[in-house]
Amino acid sequence: MSFARRAWAVTWKDVLVERRSKETLNALVFFALLLLFAFQFALGPDRDRLAQAMPGLLWLGFILSGLLGLGRTFVTERENDCWEALLLTPGDKSAVYVGKLAGNLLLMFTVEALLIALFAVFFNVDLSAALPALTLVVALGTVGLAAVGTLFAAMTANIRARELLFPILLLPVQVPVLLGTVKATEAVLAGEPLAAVAQWLKLLVAADLIYVVSGLLTFDFILEG
């Protein structure tokens, strides 16, 4: 089987499992809604203050959903004793990484799209003008988040305190992505052109490349046993 076919097999299996069980997505969407409530209560009804804090809140929402969602990347394999089956994948194990990463990106993009829509409705902001640029920023940030998240999820999958260790490992590494996306989102929501935040976009692209390539190169070592 080619690399792409093997990666696709992993993604398709996860999509199928998720479509039938709806375990992760339903819970994550509900969680995103609860976050929105929490933000509202924390900041009060002042519209200006909410609008000002929105780029940060949006990414806080993505990161928190990501910590929950990405942390579950290998939960089906572990709970159903299929970890060995992943280890038996023929050839280069990085195909498993690509497959899992694609699944995670699908999940994250779905949750993020919903969260953005919820923000627009509940915080009463018009995002239609900023949407194309916002999509680019969100996509760049999510690739970085998911690339490291998928790798660290595999790393912590078989550790007892995984729920604790996963965010502890992921958050410090994601500081550049968090700073870059919040700054870029801020500019985009203020109606500035993307050129104004070109250096942040370059940083995000560089981070994505570094994370994905190092994930591809090191995943083999995680999945050894």
Next chain:
Amino acid sequence: MATASRVLGWLAALGLAGGLAMGFGVAPRETTQGFVQRIMYLHVPTAWVAYLAFGVVFVASIVYLARRTDAADRVAHASAEVGVVFTGLTIAAGSIWGKPTWGTWWTWDARLTSVAVLFVMYLGYLLLRGMIEEPERGARYAAVLGIIAALDVPLVHFSVYWWRTLHQPPSVMKPGAPTMPPVILATLLVNVVAFTLLYLYFVTKRVELLRREQEARLA
């Protein structure tokens, strides 16, 4: 090995004593900052050792994954531990200097922030090591994390720098004056060398301890 470590230890002690004497005795009292400026002779060497230690973790991690030698893993482990301690020392010494000089223990300045991120990143690394029971798997995972963390350091550095400087120009931590009086420079260099020797001494001791722990487990 034992003699080498002992020699390193004595050299480090000698260097530290010399550095201390120079820092308090030879180096002049700085005119604007006063006595507190002498913390620099501790602060700069510990910061240098912290970066050196994490660089060693990076190289040792790659060597471990390529060769699978336990020695490389022990060096990475020991170096990370020493690095975290020295990062903590750097932050503490900086805070003590910052309070009288800037009027605050902490500010989210670019350099402070990136050192703080480094600190929590490698604390996580040590936590990961502590939580995996099988030594071989722990070594493998830690090596992967050691590589990712090191690759992340430049990204953290640039992002944090832009984050602060796009907002406001650095008002407190400007790059040091290009001309440093030779006495101060010499004092600083003696301390940098002394702390580097201390780092090497700690790492050789810790590596030896880790080796004996492993032997005891296997026996």
